[in-house]
Amino acid sequence: MKNIEALLLQRGVTKRDIIDCVYFLQSQYFENLDINIIEHYVDSVLNKREVQQAIATGIAIDMAAEQRSFGSEELQNIILNDEGLFGVDEVLAYGICNLYGSIALTNFGYIDKIKPGIIGILNDDHEHQCNTFLDDIVGAVAAAAASKLAHDRENIK
Amino acid sequence: MKNIEALLLQRGVTKRDIIDCVYFLQSQYFENLDINIIEHYVDSVLNKREVQQAIATGIAIDMAAEQRSFGSEELQNIILNDEGLFGVDEVLAYGICNLYGSIALTNFGYIDKIKPGIIGILNDDHEHQCNTFLDDIVGAVAAAAASKLAHDRENIK
Amino acid sequence: MKNIEALLLQRGVTKRDIIDCVYFLQSQYFENLDINIIEHYVDSVLNKREVQQAIATGIAIDMAAEQRSFGSEELQNIILNDEGLFGVDEVLAYGICNLYGSIALTNFGYIDKIKPGIIGILNDDHEHQCNTFLDDIVGAVAAAAASKLAHDRENIK
Amino acid sequence: MKNIEALLLQRGVTKRDIIDCVYFLQSQYFENLDINIIEHYVDSVLNKREVQQAIATGIAIDMAAEQRSFGSEELQNIILNDEGLFGVDEVLAYGICNLYGSIALTNFGYIDKIKPGIIGILNDDHEHQCNTFLDDIVGAVAAAAASKLAHDRENIK
Numbered sequence: 289m290k291n292i293e294a295l296l297l298q299r300g301v302t303k304r305d306i307i308d309c310v311y312f313l314q315s316q317y318f319e320n321l322d323i324n325i326i327e328h329y330v331d332s333v334l335n336k337r338e339v340q341q342a343i344a345t346g347i348a349i350d351m352a353a354e355q356r357s358f359g360s361e362e363l364q365n366i367i368l369n370d371e372g373l374f375g376v377d378e379v380l381a382y383g384i385c386n387l388y389g390s391i392a393l394t395n396f397g398y399i400d401k402i403k404p405g406i407i408g409i410l411n412d413d414h415e416h417q418c419n420t421f422l423d424d425i426v427g428a429v430a431a432a433a434a435s436k437l438a439h440d441r442e443n444i445k
Numbered sequence: 446m447k448n449i450e451a452l453l454l455q456r457g458v459t460k461r462d463i464i465d466c467v468y469f470l471q472s473q474y475f476e477n478l479d480i481n482i483i484e485h486y487v488d489s490v491l492n493k494r495e496v497q498q499a500i501a502t503g504i505a506i507d508m509a510a511e512q513r514s515f516g517s518e519e520l521q522n523i524i525l526n527d528e529g530l531f532g533v534d535e536v537l538a539y540g541i542c543n544l545y546g547s548i549a550l551t552n553f554g555y556i557d558k559i560k561p562g563i564i565g566i567l568n569d570d571h572e573h574q575c576n577t578f579l580d581d582i583v584g585a586v587a588a589a590a591a592s593k594l595a596h597d598r599e600n601i602k
Numbered sequence: 603m604k605n606i607e608a609l610l611l612q613r614g615v616t617k618r619d620i621i622d623c624v625y626f627l628q629s630q631y632f633e634n635l636d637i638n639i640i641e642h643y644v645d646s647v648l649n650k651r652e653v654q655q656a657i658a659t660g661i662a663i664d665m666a667a668e669q670r671s672f673g674s675e676e677l678q679n680i681i682l683n684d685e686g687l688f689g690v691d692e693v694l695a696y697g698i699c700n701l702y703g704s705i706a707l708t709n710f711g712y713i714d715k716i717k718p719g720i721i722g723i724l725n726d727d728h729e730h731q732c733n734t735f736l737d738d739i740v741g742a743v744a745a746a747a748a749s750k751l752a753h754d755r756e757n758i759k
Numbered sequence: 760m761k762n763i764e765a766l767l768l769q770r771g772v773t774k775r776d777i778i779d780c781v782y783f784l785q786s787q788y789f790e791n792l793d794i795n796i797i798e799h800y801v802d803s804v805l806n807k808r809e810v811q812q813a814i815a816t817g818i819a820i821d822m823a824a825e826q827r828s829f830g831s832e833e834l835q836n837i838i839l840n841d842e843g844l845f846g847v848d849e850v851l852a853y854g855i856c857n858l859y860g861s862i863a864l865t866n867f868g869y870i871d872k873i874k875p876g877i878i879g880i881l882n883d884d885h886e887h888q889c890n891t892f893l894d895d896i897v898g899a900v901a902a903a904a905a906s907k908l909a910h911d912r913e914n915i916k
Binding site: 337338344347348349351357358359362373374376 | 502537
Binding site: 532535546548550553555558559 | 909
């Protein structure tokens with residue numbers, strides 16, 4: 289899938305935003321956690337086919353809801369308001385996390401509650417665009433990269 | 446969510462179609478498996494909020510792809526062609542199955558390969574409409590109802 | 603399965619401990635969250651067959667590891683030390699959470715990092731018994747009950 | 760984790776048995792599917808840490824149940840009889856499949872119903888040893904390897 293980074297950027301998410309989320313999740317476990325090392329892991333996650341499909345699908349849902357061309361009035365309102373009991377966004381996010389094991393799922397649950405950095409910004413912004421799927425997707429990519437980093441920790445330190 | 450049965454019907458799936466899939470999965474385990482009993486279980490699955498959200502979202506994706514208003518050209522083509530390595534449709538289906546435990550997941554994997562009844566019809570029909578998400582959703586609802594039926598088996602026999 | 607509460611108690615976990623974890627997860631969303639209401643949800647989770655199987659299996663692993671009668675020396679040491687990259691305990695916990703939808707998974711990830719109440723106590727106690735599976739199981743049961751409570755919120759308030 | 764192949768062999772499963780299951784799942788998609796190529800994918804799955812942990816844990820449960828040193832009488836009987844509604848064995852198997860995406864889950868559901876080769880042999884053999892977890896684990900490893908193979912198909916053909 290082409291240009292997944294460009295698609296994220298178009299929706300206001302830089303790779304550095306994701307790197308910062310990984311740093312938030314992992315810095316306590318390293319003495320000096322290098323941004324370049326994190327970038328390597330974020331790239332690796334973003335290059336995986338199933339991750340790209342989930343990102344592209346989630347963003348396409350957000351955009352179709354914005355344009356009021358996604359399903360019934362009721363579904364559109366649920367998505368545009370990011371209703372607390374709507375769970376399909378998390379289901380898509382888990383589709384990413386599952387690929388990186390149980391640590392990724394735990395990290396996602398944590399980051400989804402704390403909402404550090406870009407995740408909080410996306411979650412609070414209902415004016416410019418619909419971020420219902422995007423904030424969970426960014427959290428899932430960061431959680432996945434953090435999990436991969438944790439699994440390689442011994443070799444990096 | 447209103448009228449989830451009406452939405453399925455609009456896309457060519459009757460409740461009876463789903464009941465037949467459950468019958469396919471479970472009839473060997475019962476001496477006389479009554480259609481009315483299966484209907485009770487299908488209703489129960491279709492009434493669950495998270496199931497309804499997944500059904501509505503999946504069908505909305507199929508329809509947006511048909512109308513060429515869903516994400517990039519590349520993503521639309523992947524969905525319209527139901528490419529074998531596109532897995533987001535199954536991710537959504539697992540979001541339904543997971544709620545009904547491990548037997549539901551196994552049943553889904555089986556029905557997704559065998560494609561009995563309506564699932565095969567949906568899977569083969571690329572002319573009238575896009576069924577990429579719908580066939581998996583129908584399989585997941587049937588697998589979930591079959592699992593719930595299996596768990597209650599002792600009491601029913 | 604008989605006496606799942608008695609089994610938890612035998613390992614140092616009271617139903618009240620689990621209720622307190624649910625309160626930790628949900629109190630912010632209610633004006634007055636009644637302990638008796640939470641108890642109803644915890645009971646409901648503890649009465650589910652697949653939940654009971656996961657609890658009984660997880661505790662049996664902890665106990666077999668204590669008694670040095672569980673697999674190889676290497677596996678026993680991994681379990682007894684609750685090594686950070688051992689993930690089977692979380693896999694079992696997700697088997698519980700998945701039954702209660704995506705909110706349960708998010709709650710689990712959060713509670714597993716914060717470790718409130720009994721979860722922190724179990725996690726810190728390596729002297730008296732092995733709690734590698736138990737702390738995740740208790741977190742999963744609490745997260746599941748909290749999710750069920752959240753889904754019923756509108757009716758309770 | 761050391762000697763995961765030796766552990767499988769000790770329980771009656773050769774790498775060739777697993778390769779045959781992958782062949783069963785994938786041969787229809789290739790003109791000439793080479794055993795050596797499949798072996799490469801099976802090795803790759805068997806070398807993954809979380810897979811090894813799941814295999815070792817599942818086999819340890821089977822063996823502890825055989826030796827009547829695993830939890831309550833009730834739990835032991837459930838495991839020794841591989842009761843149809845016991846689902847923890849599948850939960851562990853899904854812990855493996857999830858790492859390889861949605862195709863792995865579908866393949867597992869299918870192979871778990873059809874029970875080709877070694878999986879059927881393990882499932883039928885209740886005399887020599889307890890295979891309740893082992894048959895699902897073997898199915899999961901084969902399904903995971905088949906999924907990885909499917910994802911690389913274009914490059915191999």
